[in-house]
Every structure is written in C-alpha cells, then in structure tokens.
Amino acid sequence: xxxxxxxxxxxxxxxxxxxxxxxxxxxxxxxxxxxxxxxxxxxxxxxxxxxxxxxxxxxxxxxxxxxxxxxxxxxxxxxxxxxxxxxxxxxxxxxxxxxxxxxxxxxxxxxxxxxxxxxxxxxxxxxxxxxxxxxxxxxxxxxxxxxxxxxxxxxxxxxxxxxxxxxxxxxxxxxxxxxxxxxxxxxxxxxxxxxxxxxxxxxxxxxxxxxxxxxxxxxxxxxxxxxxxxxxxxxxxxxxxxxxxxxxxxxxxxxxxxxxxxxxxxxxxxxxxxxxxxxxxxxxxxxxxxxxxxxxxxxxxxxxxxxxxxxxxxxxxxxxxxxxxxxxxxxxxxxxxxxxxxxxxxxxxxxxxxxxxxxxxxxxxxxxxx
Amino acid sequence: xxxxxxxxxxxxxxxxxxxxxxxxxxxxxxxxxxxxxxxxxxxxxxxxxxxxxxxxxxxxxxxxxxxxxxxxxxxxxxxxxxxxxxxxxxxxxxxxxxxxxxxxxxxxxxxxxxxxxxxxxxxxxxxxxxxxxxxxxxxxxxxxxxxxxxxxxxxxxxxxxxxxxxxxxxxxxxxxxxxxxxxxxxxxxxxxxxxxxxxxxxxxxxxxxxxxxxxxxxxxxxxxxxxxxxxxxxxxxxxxxxxxxxxxxxxxxxxxxxxxxxxxxxxxxxxxxxxxxxxxxxxxxxxxxxxxxxxxxxxxxxxxxxxxxxxxxxxxxxxxxxxxxxxxxxxxxxxxxxxxxxxxxxxxxxxxxxxxxxxxxxxxxxxxxxxxxxxxxxxxxxxxxxxxxxxxxxxxxxxxxxxxxxxxxxxxxxx
Numbered sequence: 001x002x003x004x005x006x007x008x009x010x011x012x013x014x015x016x017x018x019x020x021x022x023x024x025x026x027x028x029x030x031x032x033x034x035x036x037x038x039x040x041x042x043x044x045x046x047x048x049x050x051x052x053x054x055x056x057x058x059x060x061x062x063x064x065x066x067x068x069x070x071x072x073x074x075x076x077x078x079x080x081x082x083x084x085x086x087x088x089x090x091x092x093x094x095x096x097x098x099x100x101x102x103x104x105x106x107x108x109x110x111x112x113x114x115x116x117x118x119x120x121x122x123x124x125x126x127x128x129x130x131x132x133x134x135x136x137x138x139x140x141x142x143x144x145x146x147x148x149x150x151x152x153x154x155x156x157x158x159x160x161x162x163x164x165x166x167x168x169x170x171x172x173x174x175x176x177x178x179x180x181x182x183x184x185x186x187x188x189x190x191x192x193x194x195x196x197x198x199x200x201x202x203x204x205x206x207x208x209x210x211x212x213x214x215x216x217x218x219x220x221x222x223x224x225x226x227x228x229x230x231x232x233x234x235x236x237x238x239x240x241x242x243x244x245x246x247x248x249x250x251x252x253x254x255x256x257x258x259x260x261x262x263x264x265x266x267x268x269x270x271x272x273x274x275x276x277x278x279x280x281x282x283x284x285x286x287x288x289x290x291x292x293x294x295x296x297x298x299x300x301x302x303x304x305x306x307x308x309x310x311x312x313x314x315x316x317x318x319x320x321x322x323x324x325x326x327x328x329x330x331x332x333x334x335x336x337x338x339x340x341x342x343x344x345x346x347x348x349x350x351x352x353x354x355x356x357x358x359x360x361x362x363x364x365x366x367x368x369x370x
Numbered sequence: 371x372x373x374x375x376x377x378x379x380x381x382x383x384x385x386x387x388x389x390x391x392x393x394x395x396x397x398x399x400x401x402x403x404x405x406x407x408x409x410x411x412x413x414x415x416x417x418x419x420x421x422x423x424x425x426x427x428x429x430x431x432x433x434x435x436x437x438x439x440x441x442x443x444x445x446x447x448x449x450x451x452x453x454x455x456x457x458x459x460x461x462x463x464x465x466x467x468x469x470x471x472x473x474x475x476x477x478x479x480x481x482x483x484x485x486x487x488x489x490x491x492x493x494x495x496x497x498x499x500x501x502x503x504x505x506x507x508x509x510x511x512x513x514x515x516x517x518x519x520x521x522x523x524x525x526x527x528x529x530x531x532x533x534x535x536x537x538x539x540x541x542x543x544x545x546x547x548x549x550x551x552x553x554x555x556x557x558x559x560x561x562x563x564x565x566x567x568x569x570x571x572x573x574x575x576x577x578x579x580x581x582x583x584x585x586x587x588x589x590x591x592x593x594x595x596x597x598x599x600x601x602x603x604x605x606x607x608x609x610x611x612x613x614x615x616x617x618x619x620x621x622x623x624x625x626x627x628x629x630x631x632x633x634x635x636x637x638x639x640x641x642x643x644x645x646x647x648x649x650x651x652x653x654x655x656x657x658x659x660x661x662x663x664x665x666x667x668x669x670x671x672x673x674x675x676x677x678x679x680x681x682x683x684x685x686x687x688x689x690x691x692x693x694x695x696x697x698x699x700x701x702x703x704x705x706x707x708x709x710x711x712x713x714x715x716x717x718x719x720x721x722x723x724x725x726x727x728x729x730x731x732x733x734x735x736x737x738x739x740x741x742x743x744x745x746x747x748x749x750x751x752x753x754x755x756x757x758x759x760x761x762x763x764x765x766x767x768x769x770x771x772x773x774x775x776x777x778x779x780x781x782x783x784x785x
Contacts, residue, residue, distance in 0.1 A: 111502055174731035245563035246499070246556060260507060260556065 008210050010219050012141030015148030016284065017203065017223035018230070022151070023285025024103045025196040025227075026234050027278045029253050034187040035178045035244050039232045041187045046228035048188075049197025050221050056352045057200065058217040061207050063359055069204040070299040076359045083300060085351060090296040092347045093202060094313065097289035098320035099335065101126060104282040105321065106328050111255050112275065122321050125279075129287040130314040133294065134307055137209055140287060147280045154273055155230060158237060161261045161270060168240040168261075178244075191336065194344035197224055201348045205292040251328075290317060405432070408470040411447065411533035413508075414518035415494055416483025418453050423494075424483070425460040426451045426519035427472060428533060445586055446530040449523040457497040474504045478533040479540075480555065481511045481518040481574060487604060487611035495559050509540050510553050512604045514573040514614065521574055524598055525589050532598075536574060539600040544572075548633035548650075549620040550600050562609055565741060566726030570623065573602035573614065607720040615714060622711030625704060626670055626723045628655035635676075637699040639683040647680035648700060651762070659728045661736060666751035668725055672704060674757070678764040684773030687764045701757040712753045719749035 031041025064072040069089060074082025104125055105118035113121060132140055162168045177184070200220060207216050234254055238247040241257035250256045252274075259271040293313050298306040325331035412428035427450045450467050454460030464472055480498075482491060498504050513521050522532065529535035544552045550572035561569035578596035588594050603615040603623060615623050624630050630653040639645030658669040678687060678696075685692050715722050726744050730737040740747055 114502065171731060175734035178730075178734055242556065243560040243564075245560045249499075259505065262507075 007138050008141040012138075012145050013210060013216060014219050014223045016141055016144035016288070017200075017220055018227045019144055019148055019151065019281050019284040020199075020202075020288045021196050021224060021227035022230060022277075023196070023281040023283075023288075024100055024107075024278075025231055026281055027107060027252055027254050027274065028103065029238065029247065029250070030196070030231060030235070031184075031187040031192050032235075032238075032248050032253070034183040035248060036173055036175060036239060037177050037184050038187070038235045038239070040177075040184055041192050042228055042231045042235060044184070044188055045192040045195075046197050046224055048193050049200060050224055052198065052349070052352075053200050053220055053224065054217060056356055057204050060352065060356055060359065061204065061217060063363070066208050068206070068208050068295060068299065069201070070296050071208070072359070073355060076355050076362065085355075086296055086300050088351075089347065090293055090300060092343055093289045093293040093296060094316055095320065095324075095343065096199070097286055097293060097313075097317045098324055099331075099339070100282060100285045100289065101317055101321035102324060102331055104278065104286065106331065107252055107278060108275070110328070111252050111271075119318075119322055122318055125283065125286060126290075126314045126318050126321075129283060129290055130310050133287060133291050133310050136307075137206065137291065140291065144284055147284070151277065151280055154277055155233060157270075157273060158258065159233065161258070161263055162237050162241065165261050165263045168237070169243075170240050172240050172243045173236065190340035190345060194340050194348055197228075198344055198348035200224065201352060202288055202292045204352075205295045286317070290314065293317075402471065402473075406470055407473040408468050409473050409476050411476060411531060412479045412481065412522045412536065413474075413477050414481040414483065414513070414522045415457070415486060416513075416518050417486040417489055420453070422453060422455040423457060423460060423486075424451070424453055424519065425457065425464075426522060427461075427464060427468075428522045429468065429472070430531065445525065447532060449519065451519055457494065458501075474501070477504060477508045479509045479511060479522070479536045481513050481521055481536075482571070483513055483518040484515065484611065487512050487571075487606070490609040491558075491606065491611075492562055492609040495555065495562070498555055499559065507554050507556075509537050510555055510558060510571050511536065511540065511574040511600065512571050512611070514575040514602055514604075516576050521576055521598065524576060524596065525586060526598055527589055527594060536598065536600065539598065540572065540574075543600050544629070545631040546633075548624055548630045549617065550603055551624055551627075551629045561724075562606075564727055564730075565744070566721065566728075566730045566737065567724035568720045568722045569606045570615075570722050571604050571606070572600055573604055574598060574600050575602070605715065605720050605722050607718065612718055612720055613714065615711065618707045619710040619714050622704075622707030622709070623715070623722065625653065625655060625672055625708055626657070626711060628653075630655075630674075634679065635700065635703050637696060637703060639681065639685055639696075642683050645682040646678060646685075646696060646699075648696070648761075649677045649679045651675050651677055657723075657725070657728060659725050659732075661729065661733075661740065661747070664747065666725065666747050668723075668751055668753045669756055670708060670753060671756045672708075672758070674700075674704075674759045675762050676700065676759065677762055681770040681772070684770060684776045686769055686773060688768040693761050693764075697759050697761055700759050700761075701755075704757055704759075705755045708753065708755050712751070716749045716751070719745040721748045725751065 029038070031038035031045070034041050060069075060072060064075065067075060070082070070086035073085040073089075076082070077085060101122050102118075105121040108121050109116060109118050132143055203216075203220060210216055238253040238257050241260055242250070242253060246256070247253045254277070255271050255274045258274050259269060261270055290310075290313055294306050294309045297303075297309050297313065303309060325334060408427075408429045410427045411430055414426040414428075416424040418424040428447050429450060430447050431445065450464055452460045452464045452467070454463055461472055461474075482494065486494070498508075522536075524532060526532050526535040529538065540550065541552055544550055551570070553569075553571050558569040558571060561567045575598075576596055577599050578594075588596070601616075603620045604611050605613050605615065621630070621633060621635075630650060633650050635648045635650065636644035637646045637648055653672060653674040655673075656671045658671065660667050681687065687693065712723075721744065725748065726737065726741075729740070
C-alpha cells in the first residue's frame with residue numbers, strides 16, 4: 001500500500017527527532033546510577049542508538065523506501081506473521097505512549113500540581129496532542145520546528161544561568177568515573193541502550209511519509225547527536241548545581257536545580273522553565289508514539305483516513321496511562337525491570353534485526369522486490 | 371441533514387463557544403487565596419524532652435507589614451508552637467491552632483536547637499527535600515545556648531520581619547566580618563551524605579536580657595535590653611554537633627574553605643599587639659592535598675589583598691619596608707587563625723574542610739582505600755599555609771597623625 005506523501009522538510013524532521021529524544025529524558029535523570037559518569041552513559045547510549053539506526057533501521061529503509069515498518073514487516077515475513085508483528089508494534093506504541101503520558105502527569109503532579117488529579121493532566125495533554133495530529137503530520141512537524149527554536153532558547157537561558165550564578169561548582173563533576181566502569185555498564189544495559197535512543201524505531205513508521213530528496217537517516221543521526229549533547233548539558237547542570245549527593249536521589253533533578261539557581265536578586269525560581277521544557281518535549285514524545293500507533297492501526301485495519309483513528313487511540317492512551325500502575329513506585333519499577341527486557345529489547349533490537357536478516361536472505365533468493 | 375438540525379447545531383456550538391472562555395478563568399486546581407494563608411517566615415526545630423520534635427512557626431501578621439513606621443499596636447508576627455513526632459505531622463497538626471493554612475514557600479530562616487543538633491540533624495532534612503513547597507535555599511542556623519523558639523520569637527528593631535533581620539545579619543556579617551558563613555539547607559545535605567566532608571552551620575544567639583525578648587515594650591526603648599547575634603560556627607560529625615568555632619578559629623575555618631569575603635584583622639604594631647587594623651578586601655584559597663606514606667599533607671594557599679584602615683602607632687606607612695613587615699605580620703596572623711581551626715577540627719577528627727572530598731575528586735581509587743581510616747588520617751594531617759598577601763592602599767592619609775605628632779616632638783617612632 002502506497003502512502004501519501006506529506007510535505008515535511010528536513011529541518012522539521014530534525015526538530016521533531018530532537019524534541020522526541022529529549023521527551024521525558026531531559027527531566028528524568030538518565031544514567032544517574034553511574035553518578036558523575038552519567039554523561040558517558042548518555043553518549044554511549046547515543047552511540048549504540050546511532051549504530052542501530054544506521055545499520056538496521058537504515059538498511060530496512062533503503063530496502064523498502066516506500067514502505068513503513070508494518071508495510072515491510074508483512075512484505076518480508078509474509079501476510080500472517082507480518083500482521084502479527086504489526087499488531088505487536090501497535091500495542092508497543094500504545095503502551096509507550098501511555099507510559100510517557102503517565103510520566104508526564106506524575107512529574108507535573110509531584111512538582112507543582114499537587115492536588116490536581118493526574119487524570120485531568122493526562123486528558124489535557126492527550127487532547128492537545130490529538131488535536132495537532134488531527135491537523136496532519138505536516139502540521140506536527142512544523143509545530144516541532146517552532147518549539148525546537150523555543151527549546152533551544154530555554155537551554156541557552158539555563159546555560160547562562162548556570163555560568164553566571166555562583167550556585168554551580170564544576171568540580172562536583174569529579175571524579176569522572178567514581179566507581180569504575182561497572183556502574184556505567186549496569187546503567188547502559190538494559191535501560192539506557194533502549195531509552196531514549198533505541199526508541200528511534202518509531203521513526204520507521206514515518207520515513208515513507210517524507211519527501212525523498214533528502215536522507216532521513218542522516219538527519220536522524222545528527223538530531224540524535226544534538227539531543228545527546230543537550231542531555232549531557234542537563235546532566236552537567238544537575239550535578240554541578242545539586243551535587244551528586246542530591247541529584248542522584250531526586251525524582252525531577254532539573255526542576256530542583258533550577259529552583260536553586262539565582263542570578264542577581266531578581267532572576268530566581270526558574271523552575272517554571274523546566275516545566276515548559278517537560279510539557280513541550282512530552283508533547284512530542286506522546287504525539288510521536290500516538291501517531292505511530294495510529295499509522296500502524298491504519299495499515300493493519302485498512303482504513304483510508306487515519307484521522308478517524310486518533311480518537312480511539314487517544315482514549316486507549318489516556319485510560320492505559322491511568323490503569324497501568326497503581327503508584328509511581330510501581331510505574332517506575334515496571335519501567336526498570338519489565339519494559340526494557342520484554343518490550344524495548346525485542347521491539348527495538350530483536351524484531352528489526354530478524355526482519356533485516358530474513359529480508360537479506362530472501363532478497364538473495366530473489367523472492368523480494370523492493 | 372435538514373436545515374432545522376443544522377440551525378440547532380449552529381446554536382449549540384455557539385453556546386459551547388460562549389462557555390469556552392470560562393475554561394481559561396479556572397486557574398489552579400487548589401487555588402488558595404492569599405487571605406487564607408498563613409505565611410511562615412521562620413521555622414525552629416528542636417528535640418522535645420519526650421523524644422519527638424518541638425516545632426515553632428513564625429507567621430507574618432497580615433496587614434502589619436508594609437510600613438515599618440505605622441503605629442500598629444499588634445506585633446509584626448506571631449509564633450505557633452507544636453510538639454510532634456514527625457515534621458509533617460507537626461505542620462498539619464498546627465491547624466488546630468492556626469486559623470489559616472501554613473504556607474512554607476517563603477521560609478527565610480530555619481533555626482535548629484542545640485539539643486537536636488547534639489543528637490543528630492539528619493532526620494530533619496528529609497521533609498525539606500521531599501516537599502515541593504519548602505525551598506532548599508533557606509538560611510540554616512543553630513541556636514546556641516537558647517531554645518530556638520525563643521530566638522525566632524524575639525522582636526528586633528529596624529526590621530519588622532524578624533526572619534529578615536536574621537537573614538540580613540547572617541548575610542551581612544558573612545560579607546563584612548567573615549566569622550560566620552551563609553549555609554543553606556542543600557549544602558548541609560550534600561556534606562551529610564559525602565563521607566569526605568562534614569557540615570558546618572553558623573550559630574545564632576541572644577545577647578542580653580532574654581526575659582523581655584518577645585515583649586513589644588522592649589522595642590520602645592532606644593536601647594533594647596537584648597540583641598540577636600549571628601556568630602560562631604557549629605561543626606557536625608555524623609550529623610551530631612561536636613564543637614563550636616569562635617572568633618579567630620571560625621575565621622581560620624573560613625580561610626581554609628575559601629569563604630572569606632571581607633574582614634578586619636588587627637596586626638601588632640610596635641609594642642601595641644593590636645595596633646593596625648587591616649581590611650581584607652579579597653581573599654582566595656586553593657588547597658593542595660596529598661597523601662604520602664599514610665600521612666595527609668595539605669598545602670593551603672591563601673591569596674589575599676588588603677587595605678590599612680586604621681593605625682594606632684606611629685609607623686611610616688609611606689615606607690615600603692614597613693608595609694612588607696606588616697604583610698609578614700599579616701601572614702603570621704592568618705597562619706595562627708588557620709592553625710587554631712585545624713587543631714579544633716582534628717579534636718575530635720571532623721573533616722569540615724573537605725580534604726577527603728578533594729582526594730576523592732582527584733584520586734578516586736586512593737580515596738576508596740583510605741576512606742575507612744579517614745578519621746585517624748585527618749587527625750594526623752599536616753597542614754601548611756602558603757600566603758601571598760598584598761597591601762594595596764593605606765587610605766586617605768599616608769603618615770599617621772601619631773607619627774607626625776611624635777616627629778614634631780622630636781621623638782622617633784617606635785618602629
């Protein structure tokens with residue numbers, strides 16, 4: 001099935017991927033178990049993500065430039081198996097969209113909306129996401145570009161604050177490897193090889209929707225590098241302002257560090273900046289997974305207009321975001337012990353690699369034409 | 371769709387549109403109007419005899435604030451005291467006494483009681499970290515020799531808001547006098563956790579007749595019978611208060627930890643032991659820490675600039691040799707201060723200078739191997755002081771009037 005091409009420019013895709021990668025990762029500490037070495041974890045995670053992107057998702061894309069993930073899954077694995085794989089991805093994308101919505105609601109509730117029901121917060125963001133998706137992929141990409149510029153401004157503001165206020169002490173970044181390489185390895189596998197950079201698998205749903213003149217894989221890699229750099233900046237801000245003693249225990253470190261920062265007497269309590277960052281990046285994270293779920297559902301159930309699917313998908317995301325866990329602790333526990341092993345690793349690594357191998361073998365046999 | 375239904379739909383959507391702006395006026399879910407809040411400006415925590423906490427909240431009186439001069443008959447703030455097992459329990463239990471909800475975002479000062487400090491301060495801080503309403507930037511003080519609730523109920527001249535007075539004294543004296551430092555809650559939390567450094571907190575005490583401290587009448591005299599004074603530095607080991615730094619020792623401590631902003635040091639001049647007042651205008655300290663054969667060697671490098679502010683003897687300050695001699699005296703004074711501080715911290719061994727943290731930052735492996743024995747290594751440390759001091763200016767006069775006077779009388783100066 002040939003999909004319609006929407007007019008999404010390279011800069012739009014770039015901004016979209018950067019915001020998608022920042023989503024929740026910028027506010028939830030990544031690799032903080034490795035203490036001061038968390039920036040190494042981020043860079044290594046990004047490196048592995050880039051290899052995966054270039055070697056696996058990229059090869060699949062080059063093999064079938066007109067097809068999305070579900071499209072080439074059924075082309076490679078056959079109708080029945082392909083449909084099942086596609087259905088698996090539908091559930092995966094829905095669940096991750098729900099998880100991100102839950103993260104978003106819980107963080108907002110914990111940091112400032114202490115008595116607002118999480119349900120209300122989640123409904124607000126999903127309704128906003130659903131509205132923009134309803135306007136189409138192109139609008140989503142253009143929105144991403146506007147907010148990308150805005151986010152860049154916020155990061156600059158944060159950097160200036162850290163540079164010029166005396167609250168930050170760069171020596172807190174030492175020692176570089178406080179406990180050797182072991183904690184780095186532990187933080188990397190399985191959590192941070194998959195989150196956030198492995199989640200680029202979702203982009204395989206959108207590549208055929210893009211203009212073909214430029215190379216989406218290359219743009220994706222540059223965007224991943226930029227988002228890794230921004231995540232390192234966030235890690236540096238957290239550790240140099242709070243110290244690892246506090247940063248490693250906070251649920252929402254960037255929020256805490258910005259509430260600490262003061263510039264002169266009048267620039268203070270900049271934590272609202274972080275809430276903006278959380279809302280913007282979560283918007284694109286949730287939006288990306290919801291859009292991917294919508295597109296998978298359209299391919300599987302053969303509806304012509306994907307926009308009719310936005311409402312049911314949004315409903316599922318809202319309800320699952322509330323019902324998936326009773327407490328924040330349960331939610332985080334699932335995110336650490338179940339999701340990486342049973343969801344991320346199969347859907348980000350195993351299935352794409354298997355598809356690629358089978359695709360190669362069948363192409364050698366001359367069974368598959370692209 | 372008939373014209374009628376379309377008409378009804380249009381009507382319906384207009385009605386919906388008319389109500390839509392209401393959504394924007396909702397505001398926060400738990401909107402609390404300011405006249406329903408009791409704004410807490412200072413908080414004191416002590417250990418109750420029964421084992422729990424003894425809390426006191428300083429709450430601003432509404433309407434009594436804007437003009438310091440208005441002749442209100444009520445006090446500018448009021449104190450609520452409560453006894454509880456946990457901090458959070460106490461805060462909510464206080465609603466039995468307070469007609470409004472206590473609001474903690476503007477806590478300026480937290481005063482810890484000495485009794486609590488001696489038993490351990492760790493358990494106090496979890497609530498401060500966990501709550502999103504309390505800020506980690508509040509100034510932390512330890513009440514020396516007095517119940518902390520009495521200190522926060524003291525009425526003070528000049529500032530109607532007593533918490534502002536404590537904050538002002540804390541900040542100003544750290545900048546102008548440098549025998550106390552501004553210590554915020556998160557600084558203490560970091561040092562409690564890090565095994566390579568121990569926390570210090572400045573003290574606050576009541577000087578004078580403490581009986582009238584909360585009595586508004588005492589403010590109606592030009593000379594109130596009491597004063598609040600931010601002074602002395604408490605050192606903690608494993609969260610327990612182990613001693614107080616006073617005067618020169620406190621200043622030595624701040625020299626080592628690089629927290630001197632400005633201070634006045636009296637240097638000997640001729641036969642007057644404190645004849646020259648030297649103003650330090652700039653001071654920067656670096657530390658070189660090394661561990662050789664199990665012995666800790668620390669080189670404290672102080673770079674300072676100063677001005678002469680006052681001379682009580684006749685020395686010719688326009689003579690460069692005299693200035694150099696004064697710089698050497700200055701060096702001795704600083705060595706002496708630092709020596710006092712180091713000896714005080716070594717008994718009982720409490721690494722308030724963070725020498726262990728410096729080792730950890732630069733040689734993490736070495737630190738792992740000595741961490742368990744750090745107390746004895748620190749107690750045995752050899753601290754060297756390298757001092758580079760420059761006297762920049764001598765004020766608006768060169769030769770002092772005493773020198774001029776003695777010259778005219780034909781007597782040589784004592785130097």
